[in-house]
Amino acid sequence: MNDAYEAELVVERLxxxxxxxxxxxxxxxxxERLxxxxxxxxxDLVLGPGLExxxxxCGDPAxxxxxxxxxxxxPAGRGGSAHVHEQLGQGDKVRVRGPRNHFALRPAPRYRFVAGGIGITPVLPMLAAAEAAGAEWTLLYGGRSRESMAFTEELARYGDRVTVAPQDETGLLDLGPVLDALPEGTLVYCCGPGPLLDAVEERCPAGALHVERFQPKEQQTDGxxxxEVELAQSGRTLTVAAGVSVLDTVRAAGVEVLFSCAEGTCGTCETEVLEGTPDHRDSVLTDEEREAGETMMICVSRCRGRKLVLDL
Structure with missing residues (x-):
């Protein structure tokens, strides 16, 4: 799960x-081709030590x-966006790793897309794919103000299938007309701030909704x-103490594992589970993927039982 393309790329345009x-x-x-x-x-943009x-x-997959x-x-972030805005310029090189996809567009006859703020970025290529597939779709796109909402000029070509709703003009997004009484077979894709995703989740039937979160969803656990974790590739068995993550445990034992967010939102540390039942605490996997228990995010997820065997 941790093998990914990594290279120094050039900022051609900013x-x-x-x-x-x-x-x-x-x-x-x-x-070279990407x-x-x-x-x-x-x-992942690897912007510096500890800054990934x-x-x-959000471009053209073709x-x-x-x-x-x-x-x-x-402004209240952890330094990544400030680095991009203040330090990167045209012609600069930046280490990039990926791509990964835990928000893939599944085939469907119709879609309802909902985006909030910068959450428009993964949705942009989805619209083009839905259009090319001949699916019926609409987009509801909200933001603080029209000036703060990215790519509105690109969206204009889709006409009235796109509703741009700046909060300072229209208030909070009205989800009812978009999500109530969804036709059978409709898939809903939503990306944006946590409160928006929570509101969409409340209205969507099971199995219809796909979301991508920027911040981890609050998890309720029993403590x-x-x-124990057995590392199948070496045969070593490690003890994961209460309050210590699997990721930190294996790294302390000298095992190199790719990771980034360390909070269960990016999917970088996804690891195959060979035996045992994970206690999923991430904000990436779908309900079906959690039920299958074939992979886990070792930065936050734990074990339901005494032992896991991981492909590490």
Whole structure:
């Protein structure tokens, strides 16, 4: 799960996509083709020691020469967006890893897309894919103000299938007309701030909704207990203490594992489970993937029982 393309890419173009949002176009310095990706995918920008951030690809999946991401300047953030806005410039190199996709667009006859703020980024290529597939779709897109909402000019070509609803003009998004009485077979894709995702979840029937979260969803647990993890590739068995993550335990034992957010939202540390039942605490996997128990995010998830066997 941890094998991914990684390379130093060049910032070919850097431009404003909205108030407080910058769009980066990244290319390989030698013109090499970049890995294929599908709508919903994201990449990691490795901006410095301990400064890795995930950004959705929002360009054209058919273009294997360039990747585009958009970054919102977050004054209260942890430094990633400030680095992009203040330190990166045209011609600079940045290490990029990925792509990964836990928000893939599944085939359906019709879609309802809901985006809030910078949550428009993974949705943009989804609209083009839905259009190409001949599906029936609409997008409800909200933000603080029209000036702060990225890519509205690109969305204009879709006409009245896109509803742009700035909060300072229309108030909070009216989800009722979009989500109530969904026709059978409709899939709902939503990305944005936590309160918006929570509101959409309350209205959507089971199985219809797919979300991507920027912040981890609050988990209710019964508390942590000690358990064992067997590393199948080496045969070693480690004890994961209460209050200590699997990720920290295996890294302390000298096992190199890719990780990034360490809070269960990015999917970088996804690891195959060979035996045992995970206690899923991430904000990435679907209900079906959790039930299958074939993988887990070792930065936050634990064990329901005494032992897990992982493909590490």
């Amino acid at each position: 431009e404003s996509a909205a108030e407080g949002v910058v769009a980066l176009t990244l290319r390989h310095p030698l013109g 890995p294929a990706w599908e709508p919903g995918a994201h990449v 951030r995930q950004y959705s690809l 273009d294997h020469t360039a990747w585009r991401v958009a970054v919102l300047r977050e 942590d207990t000690e358990f």
